[in-house]
Amino acid sequence: MKDKGADLVWFDGQYVKWEEAKVPIMIHALHYGTAVFEGIRAYSSDDNLYIFRLKEHLERLHKSASVYSFTTKFSADELCNATVELIRKNSIKESCYIRPLTFVGLHGIDLNVSKHSPTHTTIIIFPFAKYFKGDGISVCVSSWRRIDDESIPPMAKASGNYLNSVLATQECRRNGYDESILLDKNGCVSEASGENIFIVRNGKLHTPQLSDSILEGITRNTTIEIAEEMGYEVIERPISRTELYLAEEIFLTGTAAEIIAITKIDGHTVGNGKEGTVTRTIREYYENIVVGKTEKFMGWLTPTW
Ligand SMILES: Cc1ncc(COP(=O)(O)O)c(C=O)c1O
Numbered sequence: 001m002k003d004k005g006a007d008l009v010w011f012d013g014q015y016v017k018w019e020e021a022k023v024p025i026m027i028h029a030l031h032y033g034t035a036v037f038e039g040i041r042a043y044s045s046d047d048n049l050y051i052f053r054l055k056e057h058l059e060r061l062h063k064s065a066s067v068y069s070f071t072t073k074f075s076a077d078e079l080c081n082a083t084v085e086l087i088r089k090n091s092i093k094e095s096c097y098i099r100p101l102t103f104v105g106l107h108g109i110d111l112n113v114s115k116h117s118p119t120h121t122t123i124i125i126f127p128f129a130k131y132f133k134g135d136g137i138s139v140c141v142s143s144w145r146r147i148d149d150e151s152i153p154p155m156a157k158a159s160g161n162y163l164n165s166v167l168a169t170q171e172c173r174r175n176g177y178d179e180s181i182l183l184d185k186n187g188c189v190s191e192a193s194g195e196n197i198f199i200v201r202n203g204k205l206h207t208p209q210l211s212d213s214i215l216e217g218i219t220r221n222t223t224i225e226i227a228e229e230m231g232y233e234v235i236e237r238p239i240s241r242t243e244l245y246l247a248e249e250i251f252l253t254g255t256a257a258e259i260i261a262i263t264k265i266d267g268h269t270v271g272n273g274k275e276g277t278v279t280r281t282i283r284e285y286y287e288n289i290v291v292g293k294t295e296k297f298m299g300w301l302t303p304t305w
Contacts, residue, residue, distance in 0.1 A: 005126025033160025
């Protein structure tokens with residue numbers, strides 16, 4: 001998706017044509033990055049189109065806005081209903097990506113954004129396939145450090161945060177890698193430019209803790225829950241860069257990337273250079289859950305039809 005997605009966009013409670021969903025040039029968010037957003041996937045299956053963990057995403061949208069003291073005028077439940085209705089009005093039956101966005105509107109050049117500042121909320125849908133091609137990707141550790149809670153809180157999914165991700169992505173692509181891993185200000189592993197990271201060591205899963213400058217990913221939480229259910233121990237702790245080189249397996253998690261193995265890091269081959277057994281087992285379980293094949297986790301799915 002570069003220029004256009006589904007015909008209709010939800011915009012402040014109205015269903016409007018994509019071409020007509022426009023904003024004035026002085027929108028605060030455009031100048032200062034004062035916007036929060038979500039990325040959600042809907043999966044087409046034999047019997048329905050299921051949205052994965054819709055409510056959790058829309059609750060996170062609210063939490064992200066609250067960090068910056070602005071508000072989303074629509075409740076998470078209202079936005080859930082709007083998302084389902086938007087899918088129906090667009091007659092979408094195929095897997096797609098859903099992008100809710102709340103942004104500060106006309107507020108001059110005043111940086112004192114508050115709960116009284118005007119905000120707008122929109123939901124956009126577009127077709128979306130795999131984010132990374134193939135079964136494994138090659139990554140590098142970025143020379144850029146991850147934004148930090150002392151300056152720009154990574155736990156809020158705010159638009160401005162992604163300038164940090166843009167720099168890291170530009171650097172890795174320039175050097176021929178698929179994705180970049182950022183270290184936090186202490187030199188510990190934080191996350192990728194748009195995904196959380198897990199490593200496997202001695203058969204156990206390890207992932208950076210929330211205080212290591214990460215977004216609390218919904219796929220990360222899902223992975224922890226299903227991995228534990230499958231009997232794996234999952235440890236949240238600081239991870240050093242060298243552990244990436246020593247790991248038996250490494251994988252990334254995120255709504256867009258789903259669960260994807262890292263097969264090379266900084267030129268070091270991870271394991272045998274292919275997706276490892278632990279990663280494959282968890283990925284396959286996840287892939288069954290999102291299309292409604294696992295009864296136990298049907299509560300994570302919102303049917304649309
Ligand atoms: C910086 C960053 N970390 C992690 C994630 C993974 O989060 P989630 O699993 O909620 O999509 C994302 C994607 O939203 C992200 O942009």
